[in-house]
Amino acid sequence: MHSIIHPTGEHDYRRGIRHHFDGSSQTAECSVEPGSAADLAKIMKVIKEHNVEFAVKGGGHTSNPGFSSTRGIHIALSRFRRITYNEGNKELTVGAGCLFHQISDYMRGRNRNIVGGGIGVGIGGWMTGGGYSLKTNQYGLGIDNLVQIEIVTPDGEVERAAEDLKSDLFWAVKGGGNNFGIVTEFVVKTHFQRPAYAKVLIFKEAHVEDVKRAILEFITRKDPKAAIVAAFRYYLKDSLELRKDSLEDPKDSLEDLKDSLGGLKDFLEDGSLSNFCYNYLLTRVASTV
CATH class of the missing domain: 3.30.43.10 (Uridine Diphospho-n-acetylenolpyruvylglucosamine Reductase, domain 2)
Structure with a gap:
């Protein structure tokens, strides 16, 4: 190209x-x-x-x-978006300009995916920054699943690096950002992918302390198949992004969650979402109402 x-x-x-x-x-x-x-x-x-x-x-x-x-x-790096999957070793080669929803779309139907980030996030900065994922509890960070890279060094040389090939450079890139060169291609491990469940819950400011306690208890349980991303945001009163009256009422959120989880028996049976996670979410969210 x-x-x-x-x-x-x-x-x-x-x-x-x-x-x-x-x-x-x-x-x-x-x-x-x-x-x-x-x-x-x-x-x-x-x-x-x-x-x-x-x-x-x-x-x-x-x-x-x-x-x-x-x-x-x-x-x-928007032109580095080639993705190829190796059926033999189950590794995925991804261009550094790819976004994670593009990778997921490519892997759809294969029942496998990589340890990755969210919709709209690019693999380049995410991976070279360490790569924390909702799958990290099971499979480690993104860099723990990195097999090989193609990189352009600051002096304009194209190199490949791995554990057994320019290992110092490979080690440095895993968390070192773009300080050691510009990675143009990643080769990463894939893992078996079952259907997954995700939910966004929004609570008003009055419930902040209850929510923080629930998050802390959730984390200490260390369920490898469960993850949580918490964000505490404050918006201006007249913000166009999110008006105060658009926030979900916690009671509505709980009922919505119960309805959503009610149809997940198939997921529970194949282990995608542990029974602990299901019951814990219902119990802890209910305690904040």
């Missing part, structure tokens, strides 16, 4: 620098979409020769300006 440079102001330029959180984006001199690791290597040689400020964006889900945005040359 060929590479493209987008000058400031073009539609594709705006798409290239855009992030999930608007405050993370910066106005770059240009946005470039390399079409191959070889082209990216050439770009890195130019950047090194002229000592130009640059940044690299995979999925663009960071909430911090400067992490994957710049006022210099912005490199978007």
Whole structure:
């Protein structure tokens, strides 16, 4: 695939620098979409020769300006989206520009998936940052399931690294972000994937202490097949994102949860959702009402 440079102001330029959180984006001199690791290597040689400020964006889900945005040359990995599955060793090769819902769509019907992140999150920054997942209790972090990488080093060389190949570089990338190069491809383990159940519960501020106690108790039970993501958010009174009167009433949330869980007998029987998790959710959510 060929590479493209987008000058400031073009539609594709705006798409290239855009992030999930608007405050993370910066106005770059240009946005470039390399079409191959070889082209990216050439770009890195130019950047090194002229000592130009640059940044690299995979999925663009960071909430911090400067992490994957710049006022210099912005490199978007959106063309690195090839995905291939090896039926023999059950490993998945994923381009660094892939988003996790694209990976899940690709794996649909195979009853397998990788340890990964949420919808809209890119594999690049997530994986090189360690990769915490809802499956981490069972299978470890994303980097614990990493088999091999293709990486473009700061001096513009394309390398492959694994436990038995440039092992120091492989070790450094697993949690070191993009400080040691730009990963263009990941080879990762896959695991058997059963149907899963997820639920979003929203509680009003008056229940914060009860919710915190419930979360803490949930975590200490250490059910390997259960996970929870907690977010405490405060919105301006007139915020367009979420008005106060749109918050679910805890009693409504509980009834909704009971209805949703009522049809999960098949999941419970094959072990996708443990009986403990089912009963615990009902008990603890009820205690906050």
